[in-house]
Amino acid sequence: MLIYLQVIETPEDESKFTEIYEAYRGLAYHIAYARMQHEHDAQDVVHHVFMKIAENIKIVEPVSPKTKQLIVTMIEHRVIDVFRARSRHPIDSFNDEINPGFFREIEGGSLLMECIFKLPAQQRTVILLKYEHGYSLREIAKLLKISLPWAQKIDQRAKKKLEELYKEGGGNL
Amino acid sequence: MITEEMLREAAHKASEVYTAYCERDYDPENQYVFPQEFEKKIERLKHRATHPVFYKTMHRVASIILSILITGSAWITVDAEARAAVVGWVKEIYETYFVFRHDRITNTATESADYRPTWLPDGYSEFRVSATEARTVVIYANDAGEMIRFNYIHNPDETDWFIDVSQSDIKNATVNGNEADLLIVQNSDEANGIAWVSADTAFYVTGFVDENDLVRIAESVQEI
Numbered sequence: 001m002l003i004y005l006q007v008i009e010t011p012e013d014e015s016k017f018t019e020i021y022e023a024y025r026g027l028a029y030h031i032a033y034a035r036m037q038h039e040h041d042a043q044d045v046v047h048h049v050f051m052k053i054a055e056n057i058k059i060v061e062p063v064s065p066k067t068k069q070l071i072v073t074m075i076e077h078r079v080i081d082v083f084r085a086r087s088r089h090p091i092d093s094f095n096d097e098i099n100p101g102f103f104r105e106i107e108g109g110s111l112l113m114e115c116i117f118k119l120p121a122q123q124r125t126v127i128l129l130k131y132e133h134g135y136s137l138r139e140i141a142k143l144l145k146i147s148l149p150w151a152q153k154i155d156q157r158a159k160k161k162l163e164e165l166y167k168e169g170g171g172n173l
Numbered sequence: 174m175i176t177e178e179m180l181r182e183a184a185h186k187a188s189e190v191y192t193a194y195c196e197r198d199y200d201p202e203n204q205y206v207f208p209q210e211f212e213k214k215i216e217r218l219k220h221r222a223t224h225p226v227f228y229k230t231m232h233r234v235a236s237i238i239l240s241i242l243i244t245g246s247a248w249i250t251v252d253a254e255a256r257a258a259v260v261g262w263v264k265e266i267y268e269t270y271f272v273f274r275h276d277r278i279t280n281t282a283t284e285s286a287d288y289r290p291t292w293l294p295d296g297y298s299e300f301r302v303s304a305t306e307a308r309t310v311v312i313y314a315n316d317a318g319e320m321i322r323f324n325y326i327h328n329p330d331e332t333d334w335f336i337d338v339s340q341s342d343i344k345n346a347t348v349n350g351n352e353a354d355l356l357i358v359q360n361s362d363e364a365n366g367i368a369w370v371s372a373d374t375a376f377y378v379t380g381f382v383d384e385n386d387l388v389r390i391a392e393s394v395q396e397i
Contacts, residue, residue: 112183
């Protein structure tokens with residue numbers, strides 16, 4: 001069977017996957033290791049993310065800044081997922097909100113951008129995949145391996161939370 | 174109201190900024206070298222990238238083969254009377270585990286319902302939900318770090334659900350008129366559990382709570 005698989009390869013998809021892997025494996029590991037602080041755990045995270053890329057190769061762009069951002073978003077999502085699954089005290093032991101202080105000085109930043117960083121990790125991931133990468137909720141559900149109804153709920157909650165944060169931050173709606 | 178255009182702009186900037194932040198001390202010239210074993214796993218992914226549908230089919234076939242192997246090797250230990258069909262689900266009882274298996278072909282395109290317990294012991298709140306097309310797991314935790322896991326399978330095509338009962342005393346119970354199995358562990362380091370089937374969905378709750386609370390949680394489960 002494996003021999004059969006090797007014979008009927010479609011070169012375009014394999015080549016796209018290889019290029020993405022070779023372009024971003026180093027960065028993917030760098031980010032995963034920085035968060036996990038463990039070589040094998042970081043490898044597992046990288047493997048999981050490239051597995052999702054492989055499964056969804058048809059809807060992933062070729063190597064581009066956007067694809068790099070997608071890899072970064074998915075690594076971040078996976079790291080948080082692993083931490084949460086392992087920890088008995090996930091809320092105390094792992095803060096899944098990015099410290100917004102770093103981003104305040106960014107040129108071109110906005111209140112809404114800051115609010116996105118304040119979202120819980122899963123909500124932030126869905127917002128980035130939907131509005132930056134243009135994926136539908138069905139595609140997001142597939143990428144994150146969650147159900148479509150659950151992806152819809154996360155999307156709704158994220159938007160509600162963004163409105164609250166935006167108002168709290170002084171934004172006018 | 175936050176418009177879609179505002180969201181697109183903010184998400185674009187957020188994504189750009191966060192990627193730059195992650196790259197700030199990354200040196201592409203000095204990359205981590207992945208072990209050969211890892212690279213072999215990636216080679217296999219390349220084939221998956223080329224044949225995603227084929228791999229899904231293979232996964233399903235592998236599940237079925239595994240199911241047949243397990244069933245074939247352990248069938249002689251099964252009491253035929255213990256095979257109880259409930260609304261399409263079959264619970265097979267082995268010496269050290271239960272298997273919930275759906276016994277009929279259904280239309281998987283049907284939208285599945287979401288469920289949650291409407292009662293939990295004091296101090297527990299939801300902190301994680303993991304959902305696939307077939308299964309949902311909701312974990313509740315209290316301040317002491319104790320957890321209650323609420324699991325259900327709503328897609329019968331997801332084949333089998335194995336529940337290890339080797340460390341448990343099994344007691345009969347009823348959840349809103351449905352037969353249920355209480356799994357009470359002998360070891361205080363393990364969680365107690367309750368499993369039942371209702372409305373074409375198989376449920377399983379585990380937690381460091383006593384059997385009365387488990388039944389109360391189970392009976393409070395409602396579609397949301």
